[in-house]
Amino acid sequence: MELRQLAYFDAVVRHGGFGRAAEHLHVAQPAVSVQIRKLETELGVALLARTTRRVELTHAGELFLVHARRALGAVESGRAELEQLSGAVIGRVRIGAIQALDPFDLTGALAAFHVAHPGVELALRSGRLAALLEDLDVDRLDLAVGPLAADLPDRFAATPLFDDELVLVTHPAHRCAHRGALRIGELRDEPFACLPAGSGLRAILDRLAAAEGFTPHVPFETASLPRLRDLVAHGLGVGLFARSVAEAPGPPVAIHSVAPEPVRRPVGLLHHTGRPLSAAAAACRAFIFERRLAP
Incomplete structure (x- = not known):
């Protein structure tokens, strides 16, 4: 069993199909299908029920998904600890934000973070809150800056900014x-x-x-x-x-x-509680939070 197979399986479930998972993973769709079949063969059970219109978890898939995500989370946590030992923060952070952010200077905060951590690749795009939350759900974003609505689901952690x-x-x-x-x-x-x-x-x-x-x-x-x-x-x-x-x-x-x-309207920094933040995303989140009162 390979870690890649677990990641592919998780991606298919998160994105609701092989095509969207392959697009997110930047690989060809047949590669995802092959690895999932190998995983199912090794386990001796079908993890996914495939139809012409959708892909759904089988009962065995629901049970195994918990363990697969736990394993992926443990590996990510281990990588984060090693990065901290090395003293250098590396990786990629994907950030989404609403359009109206004054009085907070997000661009200035990201520029300062880039100077402090040049090994981190930053990506930023804007959108409405609903779209940002959806992207956090399916792991297209690591962090989002948006309104802290009273009905914000519990799966999103929120840090007030302004x-x-x-x-x-x-x-x-x-x-x-x-x-x-x-x-x-x-x-x-x-x-x-x-x-x-x-x-x-x-x-x-x-x-x-x-x-x-x-x-x-x-x-x-x-x-x-x-x-x-x-x-x-x-x-x-x-x-x-x-x-x-x-x-x-x-x-x-x-x-x-x-x-x-x-x-x-309170506006804050959001992330998904169901996935551990990478060392780079955690460092960026802390940096933005510390800059919230900077002139």
Whole structure:
């Protein structure tokens, strides 16, 4: 039995098929199939039930998966301890982040980490929280920076980094532009510009509007935060988004705290509790956390 076979088996289960597992492992699909068959032959049982549409664990596969992942975790922990003994941190860290991160300078933190640990390869991409959590689930990301939602599943560990204020944004000539704080109910008849349905920001907008007794009309949806700001700045609607986005360079807008209480959204560093972090990912996580209050 080879460690590679255990890794291939785990990947097929995580990604729901041989093709996606092969893509994640950067190998040809037949190589994955061959190694899984060899593993099943050695064990004398079928681990996976194959159909034309999906791959599912057999009962034997469910039992063996626990031991396979335990073995893979032990090897990863051993590798991490050896890296610590050598004094050099090496490896690769894949990080995902939401778009709005001010006041935290993630780019600066990663640049400083790269200087301190040049043997670590860094990869960064942005996305919505739901997509980042999915990628943590299937091991496409090691770490993610995103909102700490109240319903965040227990399988994700969260380290707070900063609080982000969400504000209402209107055109400078809007009837409420001269006002300070606004109740969202005062904008109930306005078209809203917001992230698409399913996003954390959209859920907050819907929740705040529901508390004021209405459902927001959202004709303008985009995954681009700068475009949301532009839509409001051109008078096409009103918006609810991070103060850092509202205060970004661009055409003028009017910014209003939410009444009766400001809305603050905690943002933190996330990782999956079901897999041990590599030494490189653990070092990067600690480094980012220590930089959270850096100017």
